[in-house]
Amino acid sequence: MTGYDLVVVGGGPAGVAGALSAAQAGLRVALVDAGPRLGGQYFRHRASSLPSGRGADRFVRQCRALRTTADLLLDHKVWAVERDAEAFTVHGMAGEEERPVTLTCRSLLIATGAHDRPLPFPGWDLPGVFTAGGAQALLKGEGVPVGRRVVVSGTGPFLLPVAAGLAAAGASVAGVFEANGLLGLARHPMLAAGKTGEALGYGAALARHRVPYRTRHAVVAAHGSARVTHVTVARLDPTWRVLSSRTVECDAVAVGYGFVPQIDLAVQLGCATAHSADGSPVVVVDEGQRTSVAAVYAAGEPTGVGGAALAELEGRAAGLAIAHDLASRSGGEPVPGVLRRRGERLRAFARALQEAYPVQPGWQSWLADDTLVCRCEEVPVSAIREAMDLGATDARSVKLLARPGMGWCQGRICGYAVSCLAGERPQATRRPIVQPITLGCLERIEDEQPR
Amino acid sequence: MNFEITVDGRAVPVVAGQSVGAALHAAGITSWRSTRHEGRPRGLFCGIGVCFDCLVTVNGRESQRACLVRARPGDEVTTS
Numbered sequence: 100m101t102g103y104d105l106v107v108v109g110g111g112p113a114g115v116a117g118a119l120s121a122a123q124a125g126l127r128v129a130l131v132d133a134g135p136r137l138g139g140q141y142f143r144h145r146a147s148s149l150p151s152g153r154g155a156d157r158f159v160r161q162c163r164a165l166r167t168t169a170d171l172l173l174d175h176k177v178w179a180v181e182r183d184a185e186a187f188t189v190h191g192m193a194g195e196e197e198r199p200v201t202l203t204c205r206s207l208l209i210a211t212g213a214h215d216r217p218l219p220f221p222g223w224d225l226p227g228v229f230t231a232g233g234a235q236a237l238l239k240g241e242g243v244p245v246g247r248r249v250v251v252s253g254t255g256p257f258l259l260p261v262a263a264g265l266a267a268a269g270a271s272v273a274g275v276f277e278a279n280g281l282l283g284l285a286r287h288p289m290l291a292a293g294k295t296g297e298a299l300g301y302g303a304a305l306a307r308h309r310v311p312y313r314t315r316h317a318v319v320a321a322h323g324s325a326r327v328t329h330v331t332v333a334r335l336d337p338t339w340r341v342l343s344s345r346t347v348e349c350d351a352v353a354v355g356y357g358f359v360p361q362i363d364l365a366v367q368l369g370c371a372t373a374h375s376a377d378g379s380p381v382v383v384v385d386e387g388q389r390t391s392v393a394a395v396y397a398a399g400e401p402t403g404v405g406g407a408a409l410a411e412l413e414g415r416a417a418g419l420a421i422a423h424d425l426a427s428r429s430g431g432e433p434v435p436g437v438l439r440r441r442g443e444r445l446r447a448f449a450r451a452l453q454e455a456y457p458v459q460p461g462w463q464s465w466l467a468d469d470t471l472v473c474r475c476e477e478v479p480v481s482a483i484r485e486a487m488d489l490g491a492t493d494a495r496s497v498k499l500l501a502r503p504g505m506g507w508c509q510g511r512i513c514g515y516a517v518s519c520l521a522g523e524r525p526q527a528t529r530r531p532i533v534q535p536i537t538l539g540c541l542e543r544i545e546d547e548q549p550r
Numbered sequence: 551m552n553f554e555i556t557v558d559g560r561a562v563p564v565v566a567g568q569s570v571g572a573a574l575h576a577a578g579i580t581s582w583r584s585t586r587h588e589g590r591p592r593g594l595f596c597g598i599g600v601c602f603d604c605l606v607t608v609n610g611r612e613s614q615r616a617c618l619v620r621a622r623p624g625d626e627v628t629t630s
Contacts, residue, residue, distance in 0.1 A: 133599065133618075135620065140598065145567060146566065146567025147566070147567060195611075195614075195619065214596060214598060214600045215596060215600075224590060224592065224595075224603075225591070226580040226581035226591050226592060226593040226594075227580055227593075228595065229594065229595060229596075229597065230595060230596050230597065230601075232596070232597065232598065233594060233595060233596045233597030233598065233617075234597070235597075236597040236598050236617075237572060237575065237594065237597050240569075240572075240597075241565075241568050241569060241572035241576075242565060242568075242572075243568075243572045243575055243576045245575070325580075325581060325591050326580050326581065326591075474592075474595070474601065474603060475601075475602060477585055477586070477587045477588055477590070506602075507601075507602035507605075508600060508601050508602050511600050511601070512595075512596065512600065512601050
């Protein structure tokens with residue numbers, strides 16, 4: 100006995116498009132999201148307003164249509180998915196009282212997005228230092244700029260909307276420091292992908308607010324006692340070793356070095372993974388967004404970070420493929436050729452961006468012995484190096500000896516850095532419980548009737 | 551409607567719909583927790599529930615992520 104034809108985990112562009120396509124094909128669909136509103140990180144918006152930005156009108160229309168065709172379970176945190184011969188059981192917690200909720204379904208779409216990939220540097224745990232995505236979430240979702248005088252640093256085009264947004268909100272942006280070099284304009288992937296207008300728009304916004312934009316520069320240390328008061332900004336060589344440095348005063352820093360796809364549920368279910376161009380583990384899918392596990396689909400950033408437009412496209416492809424597969428229709432192609440071709444173009448663009456903005460190994464030279472790598476367990480670089488001296492040869496053995504990644508966040512923040520320090524690419528981490536769950540919630544699961 | 555919550559006995563204004571973390575940060579309270587081992591100050595970092603740096607006690611419920619918990623009128627927040 101299964102409740103839904105499809106449960107979609109994640110209410111961003113991929114999840115909403117996937118749920119809607121499947122529901123419009125006649126499937127009984129539930130969409131589950133941890134947040135209070137649909138939108139994910141890209142369309143994150145305040146309670147009192149609608150999403151804004153590229154594609155927002157279409158997203159709002161999709162959400163309206165979805166409300167009448169599917170069950171929306173917002174404020175629901177999914178902490179595990181189980182699979183037996185016939186169905187999936189999705190375990191979640193509802194609301195702040197963390198009431199257990201159990202859903203059963205015939206197929207599952209994982210559209211769980213991504214989170215920032217920060218790099219450690221001295222002082223990065225001082226209050227006032229934010230991930231770039233965190234600064235953006237605070238501004239878009241809450242209407243609060245991270246500071247009055249902000250430095251934006253890291254690599255990749257995401258730094259531009261973060262800086263432009265802060266400047267437009269009245270913050271003084273003391274600089275945008277892009278650790279990689281300035282690409283020849285003609286070579287830039289944003290231009291090649293016909294995104295000239297978007298790139299120029301951010302450039303114009305920064306120029307209007309007189310925000311300095313420096314390539315081959317990065318924040319390599321943050322200083323202060325109770326809160327960041329200034330940062331060391333370094334000029335870098337192409338491998339990110341420091342050539343010279345100066346001090347910039349600020350009361351907040353936003354730092355981002357790309358994104359980490361959230362693939363925990365797919366790994367729990369045994370889906371095959373591969374490494375994307377930037378080294379992140381991602382879920383392997385076919386043109387219908389099918390993973391290697393029957394009836395499990397993935398769309399959006401879990402299949403490789405590619406932005407909102409690609410996420411929506413993959414969501415639609417997944418929804419169509421799921422409807423097709425559940426009807427057990429043999430032959431025929433559920434995903435129209437035009438969707439597949441647009442997807443291929445957007446994926447090529449995403450790959451070009453990842454190749455244009457790599458993380459270079461010189462960041463490790465910014466670290467001091469006492470720089471924390473794992474913020475939760477307060478593990479300094481020296482402890483990780485000791486573990487290597489003791490014979491650890493990979494991130495997992497470093498973790499067992501020195502405890503980075505053993506705390507609250509379970510390595511989501513430090514995992515990339517620990518892997519790099521251990522000399523390997525980040526591996527797909529198996530986390531049997533993907534959200535912390537209280538014993539009280541576990542105890543009450545028995546009383547919950549699956550639906 | 552905007553309202554207030556109490557943070558360690560101090561009134562902090564909230565714009566309706568805001569998280570506890572956003573209200574604290576907007577009020578100039580940028581750190582509200584110190585770490586177990588070294589007593590380092592911590593506040594918001596990832597802003598989306600991933601990092602757990604912003605843990606706080608809300609109405610007696612411990613270890614809540616301030617960036618995820620929405621503030622409600624009359625909430626009593628205690629920090630460590």
